[in-house]
Amino acid sequence: MFAATRVLSSVAAKRTFATSAANLSKVAVLGAAGGIGQPLSLLLKNNTRVTDLSLYDIVNSPGVAADLSHINTNSKVAGFGPENDGLKKALEGSEIVVIPAGVPRKPGMTRDDLFNTNAGIVRDLAEACAKHCPKANFLIISNPVNSTVPIFAEVLKKHGVYDPKRLFGVTTLDVVRASRFVSEVKGKDPKDVNVTVIGGHSGVTIVPLLSQTGEKFSQEELDALTNRIQFGGDEVVKAKNGTGSATLSMAFAGARFADSLLQAKQGKKGIVEPTFVESPIYADQGIEFFATNVELGPEGVEKILPVGETSEYEKDLITKCIADLKKNIEKGKSFVKA
Numbered sequence: 001m002f003a004a005t006r007v008l009s010s011v012a013a014k015r016t017f018a019t020s021a022a023n024l025s026k027v028a029v030l031g032a033a034g035g036i037g038q039p040l041s042l043l044l045k046n047n048t049r050v051t052d053l054s055l056y057d058i059v060n061s062p063g064v065a066a067d068l069s070h071i072n073t074n075s076k077v078a079g080f081g082p083e084n085d086g087l088k089k090a091l092e093g094s095e096i097v098v099i100p101a102g103v104p105r106k107p108g109m110t111r112d113d114l115f116n117t118n119a120g121i122v123r124d125l126a127e128a129c130a131k132h133c134p135k136a137n138f139l140i141i142s143n144p145v146n147s148t149v150p151i152f153a154e155v156l157k158k159h160g161v162y163d164p165k166r167l168f169g170v171t172t173l174d175v176v177r178a179s180r181f182v183s184e185v186k187g188k189d190p191k192d193v194n195v196t197v198i199g200g201h202s203g204v205t206i207v208p209l210l211s212q213t214g215e216k217f218s219q220e221e222l223d224a225l226t227n228r229i230q231f232g233g234d235e236v237v238k239a240k241n242g243t244g245s246a247t248l249s250m251a252f253a254g255a256r257f258a259d260s261l262l263q264a265k266q267g268k269k270g271i272v273e274p275t276f277v278e279s280p281i282y283a284d285q286g287i288e289f290f291a292t293n294v295e296l297g298p299e300g301v302e303k304i305l306p307v308g309e310t311s312e313y314e315k316d317l318i319t320k321c322i323a324d325l326k327k328n329i330e331k332g333k334s335f336v337k338a
């Protein structure tokens with residue numbers, strides 16, 4: 001009986017750790033009723049570090065919120081639509097805002113083809129964030145990430161509230177895929193296969209550094225794996241046959257990134273995730289944002305980790321990445337300036 005009580009109270013203590021006053025974490029999801037938004041919100045509801053989950057969408061978010069609110073984890077869930085200052089209410093007090101709002105690709109489209117629709121959505125949501133939760137951490141999932149992150153940054157700058165430590169393009173899915181694909185080829189458990197992926201989040205701007213995995217690859221394997229990691233998104237778009245792009249694996253990846261950031265904000269040291277942030281790494285070549293491994297901390301970005309040793313093959317990939325990435329970043333910045 002005594003032992004049982006001790007076990008129960010230690011479980012309770014763990015729960016209160018995640019919900020004590022010092023660790024109140026309100027997370028808002030914008031685009032919460034969508035293909036990514038729903039499973040991502042489910043995973044966040046299951047995360048005991050989240051105390052308040054605020055779901056915003058232009059449609060259906062009250063229903064998603066009511067559904068998730070019956071799950072017996074400690075967090076409170078609220079759903080908001082555009083009416084009655086819903087976006088303001090969703091954002092106020094948020095520590096993390098995750099943004100998967102916007103349209104996904106159909107077969108034959110590039111991520112850049114989404115720019116015309118998604119740029120305006122992301123700009124408007126950034127305006128609201130600048131007004132209602134300027135000190136939050138912003139996790140941008142909406143594509144094209146290479147342009148939507150610069151758009152978000154420009155809007156925050158216009159409002160005088162931009163802090164590069166708190167704006168992240170979510171590129172976690174690229175490392176999740178890379179780990180899975182390499183583990184399949186090498187017959188390993190993916191948990192033992194870490195692949196650093198740098199650059200951006202579309203086609204040739206996605207640069208896997210397979211030489212740093214400690215595995216040996218034939219040239220044929222290298223070509224096939226690099227191509228699969230760069231164009232993994234297209235595989236899903238093709239298989240979904242016009243009904244959208246990756247949603248479940250993206251929700252998994254987004255929830256992993258949000259959890260890492262929450263852990264870092266709650267004081268855990270040495271948490272590293274790949275992410276597309278304002279970065280000095282290729283600034284001398286005019287590249288303002290670049291994804292590398294980043295150590296996270298209480299303020300967001302703690303330290304941008306260097307690219308490290310790369311092979312000749314990877315140097316060539318990086319050159320191609322930089323040419324495309326530069327155009328994508330410029331396109332985002334000019335959209336806001338115009």
Ligand SMILES: NC(=O)C1=CN([C@@H]2O[C@H](COP(=O)(O)OP(=O)(O)OC[C@H]3O[C@@H](n4cnc5c(N)ncnc54)[C@H](O)[C@@H]3O)[C@@H](O)[C@H]2O)C=CC1
Nearest residue numbers: 031033034035036057058100101102103104141142143250
């Ligand atoms: N960063 C990454 O690795 C990935 C990014 N994506 C991107 O994520 C985005 C969302 O994809 P899905 O969830 O599959 O699309 P979806 O169409 O299923 O859901 C998007 C949701 O956004 C909502 N929305 C539209 N305008 C909005 C606004 N102004 N405010 C709030 N919500 C709004 C829609 O009502 C919808 O519920 C796409 O742009 C897609 O390309 C997708 C997979 C991976």
Ligand SMILES: O=C([O-])CC(=O)C(=O)O
Nearest residue numbers: 105143173233234245246
């Ligand atoms: O491919 C897409 O359009 C969605 C995406 O970003 C991904 O799956 O990596």
